[in-house]
Amino acid sequence: MPQRSSPATLKHLSIVSIATHMDNLWAADYIHNYLDQYNFWYIIGPFDTLPSHLIQELIEFLVQKRQLGRRHLHLMIHQHLESLHLGKCSSCMTDAIIKLVQIRCKKLKKLDLSRCNRLTSYAMSMALSYLPKLVYLNLYSTNCTDEVLGTIGAICVHLRDLNICKTHVTDKGIVSLCGGGDSVRGCRKLVSLDVSFSPKVTIKGVKHALRQLPNLRQLLHNDVCDALVALHEEAFKEGKTAPPYQLRSGTVNDFVVPVSFLEIVDLVCPYLEYIFVLNENLEGEVLHHISRLTRLRNLSVSCTDSVVPFSEGLVPLLNSVGHGLETLTLYGYDDIDVIAIGQSCPNLQTLTLESCRGFKLKHAQAATSTTLFGNLKSFRLGVEVISSTHDTAVPESLKIILEDSRQIENVEITNVDGFTDQLFRHVLSHNSFARLREFALIDCNNVTGASIFELLEGKNRLQRLVLLNCKEVMRRDYDMMMKTVASQHFQLEITWT
Incomplete structure (x- = not known):
């Protein structure tokens, strides 16, 4: 049964x-x-002995209660802080407050100013010029400009993680940040740089970042793949071999990567851990190149048109890279074989099947003798077209996935009429979902409150239950669940419509 409410710490x-x-x-x-x-630049206040994480918890609690004011920040920003995340209190952030950070926080290593768009670029630049120990800086959706990046490149040379998404920076600022132009130093230690949704940064700036930052593991920008292709072609024309880059992600914000990049992916980015591709590209030389990415951990495939069948495109790829996969996301397939997925991906922790149109099972009887999805922690299934009650592939696929998922923590099932009370009880008889924390059914019209109560009575860690538009789960079922939660002191949130 769900965990009972425990006393506060x-x-x-x-x-x-x-x-x-x-x-x-x-x-x-x-x-x-x-x-x-x-105007006090230094104050010995009641919070000077509190470490960074407690100051942060206090700030966030005051924000949650809508009680935080600038007067509180005057006292909580002290000289011993090493970490300060002010993105959640952006309404309180002014040039005067960042001036306090500049004067007092000489030891600061992590600073989050995301969405603090009341700060001027001049105030940010001045503050950062006094914070040379920074290793993490988040300027998401702020008034960051090229001048600010120039300060960062000259002063914050130990920086490893920088977010300048949705800012006003240009290619000139990227050159100042990374060095190699008029800049003397530059942040050569950067491991992660997010410059996505910054329209004034072009492929020229992205190419400069790739050339100048040898430790870069993550570069987020829409032109990253095109920049890598361009650098490879430039090296080829000069009779040279482009050095392999250290990037771990081949896309940004779930944008599909171009074929031109896939054709050289194993040469320019052999260490990729995440990539999003189209099913229609999973054939020939492209499939061969992707299959050589031995470090792939997260794979997303979109099937807009069934040009390449699941068995001919995705299965060979999973046979090559599946053993290392921890996350697999499939969009729009109509012939998914979950047995092939389970056999090829024994270490899978997250499986998302979105906008699916159908399933096919081969050798289902043989699969029952082996444990599939034993490491799965999160499962999400969304069916685009409501399955016919005569289609047994969907419920059988659900059985195979859920029966042996002893580590499962999150389950979300959408628009599956094949998910019935009988199926749910069968799964519960084989798997108690001992680690389950979140369970969601959306538009599943053949499951009733009776089987949901069996889940509540089971030995699990359920904290959140979502039942949206499930026609057979009535208001009286919801009321009884809420009474049970109250009487048993369960720490459980229930959403029902």
Whole structure:
């Protein structure tokens, strides 16, 4: 059964107590006697001995309760902080507050200013010029400009992770950041750079970043694949061999990679761990090149047209790289064989079958003698067309996936009429879902509240139950579930419509 509510920890109770009495006790003296009367760059306050993670928890709790004010940040930003995430309190962030960070936080290693768009580029640039120890910086959706990147490239030379997504930077700023132009140093230690949705950064800037940052593992921009192809072609024309890049991702924001990149993928990016491809490209030389990515951990394949059947395109690829896969996402297939997936991908932890149109099972009897999906932790199934009640492939596929998934934590099933009470009870008799935390049924019209109650009575760790538009789960079922949660003190959130 779901976990029962447990007493709050002493740490949490302390955070709640401090937040509750913030203005009338902890910050009272400062508010009454000094606020708006003097400009203090240094204050010995009540929070100076709190480490970074406790300051962060206190800030986030005050934000959650909508109680955080600039007066609180005046006291909580102190000289011993090594980490400060201010993205959730962007409404309080002004040039005066970032000035406090600049003056006080000399030891800061991690700084998050995401969505703090009230900060001027000048104030950000000045603050960063005093923070040379930064290794993580998030400037997502801020007023970051080329001048700010110039400061970062000159001062924050130990930076490893930078997010400048949705900013005003250009290719000139990328050159200042990475070095190699007029810049003397540059952030050569960068491992992750997110410059996606920054329209003024072109393929020229992306190519410069790839050339100058030898440790880069992640570069997020829509032109990354085209830039890699261009660099490969330039090296070929010069009679040279382009060095293999260290990138781990071959796409950004689930954009499908072009065929021109797939044709050289194993040469330019042999260490790829994630890639999103079209099913129609899984043949010939392209399939051969993708199959050589021995470090692939996350594979997404979209099937817009069934040009290459599942068995002829995806199965050979899974036979080559499936043993290392931890995440597999398939879109739009109409001939999925879950047995082939389970046999080829024994270490799979996340399986998503989205907008599926059908399943096919081969050698289903032989598969029952072997354990499939033993390491699966998350499973999501979405059927585009409601399956016929005579189509046995869908419920049989669900049985195969769910029966032996002893490690499963999250399940979401959408638009599957083949998911019935009988099927659910059969699965529960074989698998108690001991680690289950989230379970969601959406538009599944042949399951009733009776079988859901059996899930609630089982030995699991359920924390969230979602039942949306399931016609046979009635209001009275929902009311009884809520009464059970209240009487048993379950720590369970139930959503029903």
